Amino acid sequence: MKPLIDVQRGLQSARIYHDRDVFDAEMERIFARCWLFLTHEAAIPNPGDFVTARMGQDEVIVVRQKDKSIKAFLNVCRHRGARVCPVEAGNARSFVCNYHGWSYGTDGALTSVPFEKELYKGRLDKSTHGLREVARVSSYHGFVYGCFDAAAPSLTDYLGDARWYLDIWMEANGGVELLGPPSRSMVHCNWKAPSENFVGDAYHVGWTHAAALKAGGGMLAPMSGNAGLPPEGAGLQVTTRYGHGLGILYDTNPGSHDMPLAQEILAWQAKKRPAIEKAYGALRARYYGSHINGSVFPNTTYLWGSNLFKVWQPHGPNRTECFTWAIVEKDMPTELKQRIADSMHRTFGVAGYWEADDNDNMESESQLSRGYMTRQGSLNAQMGIGGDREDPELPGVVGESAIGETSYRGYFRFYQETMNAATWADMKKGDAGWKRELTEAGSGLIGEPVAA
Ligand code: FES
Ligand SMILES: [Fe+2]
The missing domain is CATH 2.102.10.10 (Rieske [2Fe-2S] iron-sulphur domain)
Structure with missing residues (x-):
């Protein structure tokens, strides 16, 4: 199979969204051996x-x-x-x-x-x-994962550095739970289109969701219509060993995009935060109360702050079933949990007004890749390339600003590794060099032809 991912240039072949051979290889190389x-x-x-x-x-x-x-x-x-x-x-x-x-x-x-x-x-x-x-x-903190491959690393090791960030709201705050049963819907897109979006796309929020931001009036409303960028230092992007990634916008927990509810959640969190800060330090405690988007490779996504947890289940190259749960803190009063769940379903449920915005993009990028000429081309995830770095305090590889495509690049770097490797033992070889592959990417980009 021709290479699908160019890590050095931050490009992906458009074939990843449609090709049947790629899809079949993903079932074997990814879904039969990842958690x-x-x-x-x-x-x-x-x-x-x-x-x-x-x-x-x-x-x-x-x-x-x-x-x-x-x-x-x-x-x-x-x-x-x-x-x-x-x-x-x-x-x-x-x-x-x-x-x-x-x-x-x-x-x-x-x-x-x-x-x-x-x-x-x-x-x-x-x-x-x-x-x-x-x-x-x-x-992992009540979230049950399965793996078909007995030779895979443990779930703890598989989540790896991502746990350092996840633990703040999976453990430090007393834990979370999913309110089910999940709502289910079929989206006519490739399973990676939403998984990559949630792993690290803060770029689309102000534009794709312009009307939704305005209508909702939550804490992110000032981003509507690309009215402005978050200021320098307003957030963080991270990618980790096995492609899990996340993006953080500090202190913007939008309470599912509903201002009165946001105020109530902020008051709830303010009571808990000092204890979290004491136990986990100020740096990590800041993630509690921030908006976090993320994906656990390959197909689990969450928005902490928008209170959703989703799994994108592949049925075919252009058919993906979306399972959606509300995610709430365990010790919240029942009535508050329910209001958060209602608000989440209004925004990101089957008929959610944010969900509809997103699905439109997921479906167009997936279905257009059916075109013979279109799939000879490439997809671009170069934003911030050359600026990815290791940080003395933060695990993983960290991007240079709140909005960028660091997590896309990390997600597809591992995608390529697992698609090429015959066994988990083969992937051991990647342990030493994966960070360097990302932090050294991007040199000599200007003037190069953009093709897969
Ligand atoms: S009893 Fe299950 S297929 Fe016959
Ligand atoms: Fe979105």
Whole structure:
């Protein structure tokens, strides 16, 4: 396959949005071996509680075990491959296939087969026909991830430096929870279009969302219509080892874009902040109360401050299912949590007025890449290239200003690495040089032809 990513020049081939071969390779190289979000622990508190989820194009059942651990299994019967569990969530003692009635325990074991004695005459080995188990399931502050590849790094190591930033609102503030069930919608775009947008695109906010910013009147409203840039030092962009990235706009928690609600949230946070500052230091405590956009590679995104958590599930090169939860602090009063969730769904839910703005862009960039000539060209993520650096205090690679494409470059640098590598062991080789690849990118750009 021709190279898709030019790290040195900050370019990506337009083929990444449409090409079927690229999509199939992504299912194997990315979705079959990276950690993927499954659910939040609070959604399945008791033995037998389950949700169904997706890992790439595979469907899985995520189920709480009798010993309280969590396991995940392919939602596929070992007889003729029909779906074993047809519903999104519930509590079960067993999963019974709709086709011929094979029955599985919540531990995945095949427990009963109709007319086993009469029809199989002792020749079916039930012990080798349990549901196929997802190799790894692990939890980060209640957020449950699964991984098909037993050789992958631990979830903790996979999140790596990103945890230093995430821990402020995943741990320091007492933790967060997802309010479900998630809303679901189908977007006619490639799964990377929204994932890259959330990983590091503060550039589009004032322009794409100009009307939404004005109508909402939240703390970011002054950006409407590209009226101005945030001042120097107003934020931060970061990218980390495995492509996870984030952007921070300091002290602009917009409370889901609703000023009265923002004031209430700011008052709530002001009470908690001194303790966070004491425990985690002033530098990190500042992220609590800031607006943070981010993605965990490959397809999980969140906006802290806009209170959304989304997963972009690939169904095909130009079909992506969006799962959306509201994300709230655990110890908030129930009534405040609900108002935050309502506000999030007004803005970023299925019919949210910010969501519609974004989907328009996601769909056009993905679908235009069907054009034969269009996909011979390249996509540009050069903003801030040459200014990415290591920082003595901040983990990862840091960009030079609040608005730039540092996190895009880090996301696609790892995308290229994982698409090219045969195994996780091969990717070990990248540990030493990945930062240098990014911080040394961009030299000699001016005058070079812009082509993939
Ligand atoms: S396909 Fe499931 S019982 Fe036959
Ligand atoms: Fe947006």
